[in-house]
Structures are given as structure tokens and as C-alpha cells.
Amino acid sequence: MTELHPTLLEIAPGVAQAIYRRYRGYVEKEDVLQECYLWATSRNDSFIDQLNEENTIKRIANERRIAWQMKRHAERYARKEKANKSGYRIGDEAFYDTATLGQLLPFVIASIVDNTALEQAQNMINDGQPKRQSAPAEGGNLLATLIDIKKAYLKLEQEDQAILRMRYHEAATLHQLAQYLECAVSSADRRANASMRRLQQSLGGESPWA
Numbered sequence: 001m002t003e004l005h006p007t008l009l010e011i012a013p014g015v016a017q018a019i020y021r022r023y024r025g026y027v028e029k030e031d032v033l034q035e036c037y038l039w040a041t042s043r044n045d046s047f048i049d050q051l052n053e054e055n056t057i058k059r060i061a062n063e064r065r066i067a068w069q070m071k072r073h074a075e076r077y078a079r080k081e082k083a084n085k086s087g088y089r090i091g092d093e094a095f096y097d098t099a100t101l102g103q104l105l106p107f108v109i110a111s112i113v114d115n116t117a118l119e120q121a122q123n124m125i126n127d128g129q130p131k132r133q134s135a136p137a138e139g140g141n142l143l144a145t146l147i148d149i150k151k152a153y154l155k156l157e158q159e160d161q162a163i164l165r166m167r168y169h170e171a172a173t174l175h176q177l178a179q180y181l182e183c184a185v186s187s188a189d190r191r192a193n194a195s196m197r198r199l200q201q202s203l204g205g206e207s208p209w210a
């Protein structure tokens with residue numbers, strides 16, 4: 001077996017632990033770690049120069065990129081194991097990009113604020129406000145997608161809900177959001193993006209297959 005670069009040996013346990021925590025009950029930590037080692041072994045030679053980079057800043061950036069790649073591989077493995085043990089196919093999984101969330105979130109929040117059924121939001125979208133995209137859940141079932149987003153939104157911290165409500169329901173500008181948060185406009189922008197990412201993460205995060 002190829003001797004792994006010491007940095008890869010350091011990265012793998014942390015990645016395995018993170019994936020194990022997320023998929024506990026579907027995978028064993030040692031199995032995830034083994035997958036990380038196998039993945040790293042097959043790429044060890046191509047990583048050597050990057051991990052031996054003399055420039056500290058570049059080397060750290062390389063290490064972070066490799067750790068991210070290893071984590072994506074480990075998550076693919078874990079998702080396959082979860083699908084096998086749960087009795088569904090990988091193709092049945094749903095993923096939500098931020099563009100789709102940004103388009104559908106105003107209708108979801110409106111249903112919460114106005115206490116209306118999500119079917120009304122579905123009808124509004126199908127009537128052309130906005131143009132409907134392919135829903136990423138349950139074979140294109142838009143109502144199922146809206147329900148998923150609503151559940152995830154209601155699980156967010158109150159501040160995240162408030163930020164997303166202002167941006168996507170009240171159409172607040174970044175300046176108005178900054179005033180509400182009592183921070184700089186640039187900080188308000190970052191916090192709005194962070195709230196959206198947490199919503200996306202609650203829905204399963206970015207697709208590991210992309």
C-alpha cells in the first residue's frame with residue numbers, strides 16, 4: 001500500500017468524524033475512515049506537491065481544498081449506505097440550490113405570515129409568479145418542495161427567520177436590513193447569505209454529486 005502523506009493521515013480522522021456524526025446509525029466511523037484512506041491513497045502522488053508547498057498560505061489553502069474533496073467523497077459513501085439501509089435509491093434524494101430557495105421562499109414565508117395553505121402558494125407559482133422551475137423533490141411535486149422548505153424554515157433560529165422574512169417576504173434592502181441588525185451593510189449581506197446557507201443545510205446542503 002502506498003504510504004500516505006502525513007497531512008492526509010491528519011485530515012482523514014477529522015473528516016470521518018464529521019461524516020459519522022451526520023450519518024450516525026447508517027455508517028460506522030471506521031468504515032468512513034477507511035473510505036477516506038482509500039480515496040487519499042488513490043490520489044496520494046498527485047497531492048504530494050500541493051502538501052509540500054513551501055508557501056504557508058498556499059499550503060494551507062491546498063490542505064483545505066483536499067479536505068473538502070475528501071469530505072465530499074466520504075459523504076457520497078455515507079449517502080449510499082443510508083439509501084441502502086433506508087430502502088430508497090440515491091436518485092430519490094432532493095437537493096435545493098440557493099437560486100431555487102430564493103425563488104420559492106417568498107411564497108413559503110407568505111403562507112406562514114398570512115396563515116394560508118401552501119396549496120395557495122403552489123397555485124400562485126403555477127400561475128406564473130414566478131416562472132416555475134423543476135422542483136427538486138418527489139418527482140417534481142412542487143407542493144412537496146414547498147412543504148420541505150417550510151419545515152426547514154421553521155426549524156431555523158428566530159434571527160435567521162427574521163432575516164429571511166425581511167429579505168424575501170418584505171423585500172427589505174440591505175440598507176434596511178443593516179439598520180434592523182444594527183450593523184454595516186456588508187455585514188448584513190453576509191448574515192443574510194449565512195441565513196440562507198443554514199436553510200439550505202437544513203434541507204440537506206448542496207448536492208455532493210454535482
